[in-house]
Amino acid sequence: MTAKARGLRFGLALAASVLALGAATAQEPKKGGTVHVVVQPEPPMLMQGLNQNGPTNMVAGNIYESLLRYNEKLEPQPSLAKSWEISPDAKAYTFKLQENVKWHDGKPFTADDVVFTLDKFLREVHPRWRPIVNAQVEKIEKVDDLTVKIVLKQPFGPLIITQEVASAPMIPKHIYDGTDYRANPANNTPIGTGPFKLKEWKKGSYIHLVKNEDYWLKGKPNLDEIYWQIIPDAAARAVAYETGKVDVLTGGSVDVYDVARLLKLPNTCMTTKGWEMFAPHAWITPNVRNGILGNKQFRQGLMYAIDREFGKDVVWGGLGKLPTGPISSKTKFYSADVPKYTYDPAKAKELIKASGYKGETIKLLNLPYGETWSRWSEAIKQNFEDVGVKIQIENTDVPGWTQKASNWDFDLNFNFLYQLGDPAMGVARSYISSNIAKGNPFANVGGYSNPEVDKLFADAAIAPTDKERQDLYTKIQKILADELPVLWLLEMDFPTIYRCNVKNLVTTGIGVDDGFRDAWKE
């Protein structure tokens, strides 16, 4: 299929999309109602252009919108862009915008806003958009008031996946242009085009969003109000759901052990959908600069030593899937044709012995994201000690972890990274040597460097067809699974728990982060 044809097909699909969503539920959405949702932790701010923390995205996804949305298969869907077209040489993307879209302050949304957002605002402040726009984009131009064209330097397939709301939220030009973005007082009163507006933010308590009466998609949203409640303690959040204080527990907001119990409650539904875009991939990064950890045999020994099934079944309550390599099975270009590792302590011992390990203590940096991660460290520590590797767990808080991870101050480091829909976006960054740089915990912090892999990733990102890309990524997966620059542990599933009478909660590949536009309450 050519790029042009693909673009057209998606473009045509748009008209049906709203209908399709309606059809999926087979029920007429009810108007009105209030939903209480848990957000954890409290977002630092709601100006999504400046901050893309998990909780920020979760709330701000209702306030801001981007050009595109993505369904569960990560196919682009219209949002602020009504339709789009990709030139035959795959170098020009033309977006037609929705008509009559207004910012929350009543000003019209136009192509000027899009150009400002993508070319100026996000280029300056957005760490994910910046490398793309700098490396791949030739120019971004306004064609007319409702048409924007992005011209690439070379074909860059993943571009179509980058227009998700957290990666490219549309920012009002009339408020931000010419100002010091980060000091703009409007950061406290976010103005977007989304289905909900910020009414009140009681710090430490709740964020109150109300329906945007002038929303461009007529008849939406269905809900009148959303309260995002801030409850710091995980156990208390579960109790809050049980006592009816909140209706939706977003992914990761309750302890995995509570999931099974909560599901037994009446009127309680659970879904692990809505994470397809992110497809979080959990692993341990060995710091290959540190002595024995640079030894491939040793790393393979470690991999055989880890009881990953135990991690999935006991630590994560059976949620998720064991990964085979760097690319999630949920993401495009996955290949199962790689060397596999099973739980085999005997083999592990053999490999570790052969590697020349002399009993030095190896530090395992725990990820300070709650109890489950601590349990996982403890379990894996036992696995390693069972095969004779001395482990000391290091605990720290989030800033401490960020610092240690960013500055390569670890032996073994837990982490989980989003795949972001395309290996060029979310996978390559952890393995390519050009990304070995201090200061970013999500860079190639382990220090793995293989020129062959670098080249393969570079080629794969700009290869014109999916077939070519697939071949390259299959090669990459084979090499990496053998060399083990990281020890992949789990393709994580984050369950969203909600009252069954809240409908259409998760309708896209980024789940609740895409907002409550279509949700309604029975």
Add this chain to the structure above:
Amino acid sequence: MTAPALSIEGLTLALPAIADRAHAVENVTLTIQPGETLCVVGESGSGKSMIAHAVMGLLPKAVKPVAGQIRLAGRDILALDEQAMQEVRGREVGMIFQEPMTSLNPVMRISDQIVETFEAHGLHDRATRRARAIELLTEVGLPDPPRLAKAYPHELSGGQRQRVMIAMALALEPKLLIADEPTTALDVTTQAQILKLIDNLRHRHGTAVLFITHDMGVVAEIADRIAVLEKGVLVEEGTADQVLGSPAHPYTQKLLAAVPSLTPAVLPLLPDTAPVISVEGLGKTYRKRSLFGVAREVKAADDISFALVRGETLGLVGESGSGKSTVGRCCLRLIEPDRGRIALGDLVLSELKPAELRRQRKRIQMVFQDPFASLNPRQTVGRIISDGPVAHGTPRKEALARAKELLELVGLSANAIDRYPHEFSGGQRQRVGIARALALEPDVLVADEAVSALDVSVQAQILKLIKDIQSRLGLAILFVTHDLRVAAQICDRIAVMQRGRIVESGPTAAIFADPQHAYTRQLLAAVPGGGRFGH
């Protein structure tokens, strides 16, 4: 003959099993007629206070009456329940205690505390109660009663507080007043006033007084009749003249004999040699610091000068707050004087640097007041005595051998060396304290109220010991005391202090015979028992 105000018959009070004897008092029988003052005397631990508390129904829970009766106005109060006892207290019998500083509620106004007595017994209306309180304060001779009524206890002096206590005790005109060592904590002049007040009130209201005291002087001053207690047993009872004049029981005789006479003892004249200690122009001022405001100043020692030769004893006498203890401690530089010169022979002590001072400290030593607080409870006697020589370089073994000799010198057995202070009585401890001071072979000894905390019989022994040692070793002694009787017996010369100054000084006999300063005369006149114990 009217009915007695109080009659105690065969009273026995049991002590708890852990005490050192079975009964606090045993088979005590006493009566007091209306308007009569009965003094119960005895040394500490004789059980005299227990009798007073038994009459009030305020015995500690552990002490139980096991036999006998206490009849107050015809009723046996041991048989009364708490409710009935509350009626009796205050109305039938009032009581004043030893410690004026702690016997009043610190957070209640004086008038409220007196009024409470009326309230407790449901007498009078509010206005009358207040008026009565002022009347009472007037009657006990307090200045400006309306103002004083609004004051809190801490704003009053000890004597004033004791007057308030008396006013309270007598508020309901009880037939019996119990006074438990009411003047022991007071200065001698105040004591005289309070005794006089109690006596006056008794005459005016016909109140019977049960007066508990250890002080024979006070007894002689106030008693109609006297009962002597020894270890809980009543050994002698009779009129004041009988008991004081011709005591029948050996214990009474011993007690009386131990009371130091106010007539100065005749002491041998000392050769006129160079002084071993001379103090010139000594001054010490206490300042209360505060961040703002003016500092308050108290002159505790003001231009004090004196000198002692070998074998001489100078008595530094005065009432509390006169600065006598400050002067005593300044001589050792336990308190740093602000001004003045202290010299031990040729050595100017007041100019020494700390390290040198420490080396020279052995030349002047001190005997302290409290035999319980002056010995470290965690060290053996041997250790306590030998620490001094050890600090000056003597090997411990040698010092311990010397300590044994010293123990025998002060009248204790040498094997006391391994025992701890709590195994000794007060008098014995004081001997240890003296031995400690002597261990360093000092030239000068400062005795700070060294016998004040001791029972009278023990007091006599310790005084004798000090004299003996002085004559044997030729020490010069600065004897700080509030007790003129003691001073009369032991001092060659006396210096009388008042508000930080020496107002009069001279040979003991001369001062007693012909006091020049008004204050000295006042002090001498106030000594209870006057010339009764002339020997």
Add this chain to the structure above:
Amino acid sequence: MNLAQFLAGRLVKGIIVLFAIAILNFLLIRAAPGDPAQVLAGEAGAADAQLLEQLRARFGLDQPFLTQLWIYLKGYLTFDLGFSYRQQQPVLNLIMERLPATLLLTGAAFLVSLVVGTAMGALAARRAGKWSDSLITTLALMFYATPLFWVALMSQIVFALKLGLVPNVGYETIGANYTGLARALDIGQHLVLPALTLGLFFTALYARMMRASMLEVAGADFVKTARAKGVSQARVWRRHVARNAILPVVTLAGLQAGQLVGGAVLTETVFAWPGIGRLMFDALVQRDYSVLLGVFFVSSAMVVCFNIATDLVYRIVDPRIEANA
């Protein structure tokens, strides 16, 4: 020393202590690994050098260390607690927004524990040696020995979940939009569990102190004096013993009241109470320096204020103080 002098003296001392604390805090917090820019970047799941640089410049972290300290202290001199770039708010606003909740929680816990604790202690002392004394003493010991967070979790499960008597978390019913009395009642309901949980430990503490203090005072001479006047037992305990015994308890309680403000982190966490303890903890794990320093400063200032207030109260209730001060 008169009252004005006393107050002035205490204030000067207090301000000196506060400044010393401000400096110490600054040094302490800067010793912690990581900085707010890194945290923000880390949370976003993506970062590059340029973003970090932007953020650091924004936070003022690109300035020399001493300059930062100077700017911080200069701000404090003018009651400017700084600006939280993370939260895009002046620190003072953030704290003021949270302070009422904390004051309500700790105030309620403090009052309840003081009243209940002293009453329990007084009762136990009055019945010293009897079974009711043993009961109270044991109870107090148990309150004292139970981990606070454990009580918090248990009480949520029992009273909120199983019995449904009170809400488990939060400050008020979100979205109910109550006003006036209804709102007060609503907040009151939410307050029950956290205040009791927080108060439990202090109840125990005050009960034990009061008991000991009562027994100590009961042996005082003036108590004997009162009894010798024929005053009834009950009245002796009330007017003489309790009145004197409560003074040291109140003093200590006053000193602790200040500590409570900054010390309710656990309770605020478990009960999602939007107070400054929680604000502090969040600021700590986000390295939101200015907020963290601000909370530390404000809660230390609270301690100083409470200490002065306690001394003042003490001067009023205890007539002896002025003479000795």
Add this chain to the structure above:
Amino acid sequence: MNFLKRFARNRGAVIGILILLAVVAFAILAPTLYPQSPWRPVARPFLAPFVNERFPLGTDTLGRNLASGLVHGARVSLMIGVVSTLVALVIGVPLGAAAGYAGGFVDDALMRFTEFFQTIPSFALAIVLVAILQPQLGSIVLAIGVVSWPPVARLVRGEVLSLRSREYVQAAVTIGQSTPRIIFSQVLPNTIAPIIVMGSLMIGSAILLESSLSFLGLGDPNLMSWGYMVGAGRTRLLDAWWISFFPGFAIFLTVLALNLAGEGLNDALNPRLARGRE
């Protein structure tokens, strides 16, 4: 009456000592009773207590033996309690003694310093210290010690202040003993009793404080303390109550015992107050 007799007369104190002895015995015998690491998953997770005799208290979220965790935890918790109390004493005693004995300017300065530490909210300070130094045994012990010393300093200062004017201390001065010697041989030995009492109570507080820190995720991840166990099991209170109940109860019991024993000590060492019990 001697100390032991007085102590034995206090039933609570005896119970406290017995519980403590039991806890200490468990702590000492831990490697004998459960030679395997308490971290090792040994059975099905969430095994209920009192069912399988190999796991009398059941298993936790990862299938680790709770009984083993509890006895090994006794070692850790007691050690943290004792060591951090020692840290507090090491800071507080010399400081208090110096302030009390020297008086004047030194006293003023040291007491300002103490006041300073009492003004900073202590729990918050502990959290910050642990966060700065990273959660590990040393930093936890240090943090607890640093926030708990001021009361020690105050106590010692008060005692020393009153002892300093005691006549036997003055006597030591007059016989020419040096100041350090006076402090160590005359003054400090007589403050031991109240310090021991306070120390025994502080061990309890330290154990509680450590458990609170653990609860907030600031525990040493390599040491299985009781606080860690409560924190780790708290989300399962509803369906696996035993995971956090038993360690919580162990903390409760130990702190209770320490307090009972401490009060008993206090009464026995300080007969004046014990009168109230008669």
